[in-house]
Amino acid sequence: xxxxxxxxxxxxxxxxxxxxxxxxxxxxxxxxxxxxxxxxxxxxxxxxxxxxxxxxxxxxxxxxxxxxxxxxxxxxxxxxxxxxxxxxxxxxxxxxxxxxxxxxxxxxxxxxxxxxxxxxxxxxxxxxxxxxxxxxxxxxxxxxxxxxxxxxxxxxxxxxxxxxxxxxxxxxxxxxxxxxxxxxxxxxxxxxxxxxxxxxxxxxxxxxxxxxxxxxxxxxxxxxxxxxxxxxxxxxxxxxxxxxxxxxxxxxxx
Numbered sequence: 730x731x732x733x734x735x736x737x738x739x740x741x742x743x744x745x746x747x748x749x750x751x752x753x754x755x756x757x758x759x760x761x762x763x764x765x766x767x768x769x770x771x772x773x774x775x776x777x778x779x780x781x782x783x784x785x786x787x788x789x790x791x792x793x794x795x796x797x798x799x800x801x802x803x804x805x806x807x808x809x810x811x812x813x814x815x816x817x818x819x820x821x822x823x824x825x826x827x828x829x830x831x832x833x834x835x836x837x838x839x840x841x842x843x844x845x846x847x848x849x850x851x852x853x854x855x856x857x858x859x860x861x862x863x864x865x866x867x868x869x870x871x872x873x874x875x876x877x878x879x880x881x882x883x884x885x886x887x888x889x890x891x892x893x894x895x896x897x898x899x900x901x902x903x904x905x906x907x908x909x910x911x912x913x914x915x916x917x918x919x920x921x922x923x924x925x926x927x928x929x930x931x932x933x934x935x936x937x938x939x940x941x942x943x944x945x946x947x948x949x950x951x952x953x954x955x956x957x958x959x960x961x962x963x964x965x966x967x968x969x970x971x972x973x974x975x976x977x978x979x980x981x982x983x
Contacts, residue, residue: 732961734759735809737801741788741848742818744771746918747867750949751815751956753779758957761808763801767818788818788844791851798851810859813960814852816845816866821919826880834881841885842892849896853905861904863960866893867952868909870975874982886911890971897969906968908959913975914938915947943976 738755742748744766752775756762762781766772769785776783782804786797801811820840822833845866856862871879872886890909897907914920914937924930938945955974958964973979 731759732957733813736812737761737763737804737808737810738813738815738960739763739765739784739797739801739811739848739852740815740817741765741786741797741844742816742867743775744768746817746922747912747915747949747952748815748817749775750917751817751953752781754953754957755813755815755960756781760813761804763797763804765797765818788848789839791847794844794847794851797848798855801852802855805859810862811852811855812859812862814848814856814862814864815956815960816848816864818844819867819919821879821882821923823878823923824880825878829880837881837885838888841882842888845889846892849892849907853896853900853903856905857900857903862906863964864893864896864905864907865956865959866907866909867956868893868911868971870911870913870973870979872909872911873971873973873979893971894969901968906959906964908964908967908969909971910952910955910959911971911973911975911979912947912952912955913941913973913978915949915952917949920946941976941978942981945976947974947976 738760740752743752743764756779764776765784765786767787772783784797784800786793869886871883893907924933
């Protein structure tokens with residue numbers, strides 16, 4: 730399939746987890762991918778695999794985000810306009826309101842909310858110059874429901890949903906669509922990293938899967954397919970939406 734041939738796409742947090750998987754799928758369907766990650770070695774490794782361009786980017790630092798978009802603009806000369814932006818960079822901490830430190834709160838809000846703000850702030854003008862594009866943010870089921878011990882993460886993902894709706898409304902006239910894919914726990918990415926810190930990671934994963942109506946975790950393929958659908962012309966009249974990819978979890982609790 731070549732849904733994204735002749736286009737440049739940016740994927741943040743693309744050095745590992747869901748971001749890496751999405752970058753690979755986007756490249757497989759024809760896009761030239763700017764592989765952005767705070768880990769330079771990881772960005773270079775993934776870019777080499779997918780045939781893209783690495784960008785060492787801390788999404789919380791405006792100057793680095795500006796440079797990331799400049800990299801995409803430069804790639805457009807050879808590969809086509811910047812049409813896609815996937816906001817996958819994220820961090821998580823496990824703490825309730827009373828126990829969450831100021832530093833952990835700020836780190837989660839900065840990466841998960843300020844980061845997408847800066848990326849959209851600087852990528853949207855490039856997309857306007859290219860006569861439009863599509864942005865997909867990786868949200869979470871915890872941006873729709875609450876979960877004890879995830880105060881900062883829930884707040885950041887709730888905020889991300891409304892930020893994306895705001896950008897969708899403001900730039901609909903520019904041909905830019907903005908949507909959120911909201912997965913629950915998956916077999917790669919933040920959930921797997923967090924559970925690795927538990928005394929019995931598999932027990933935690935089995936418990937979480939069992940609490941999901943479909944009785945399993947999401948696969949990276951399922952999340953990536955939802956992202957690519959929203960990036961593609963098949964979703965040309967969809968903007969400002971939050972698409973759950975959570976096995977029915979949010980539906981059961983809202």
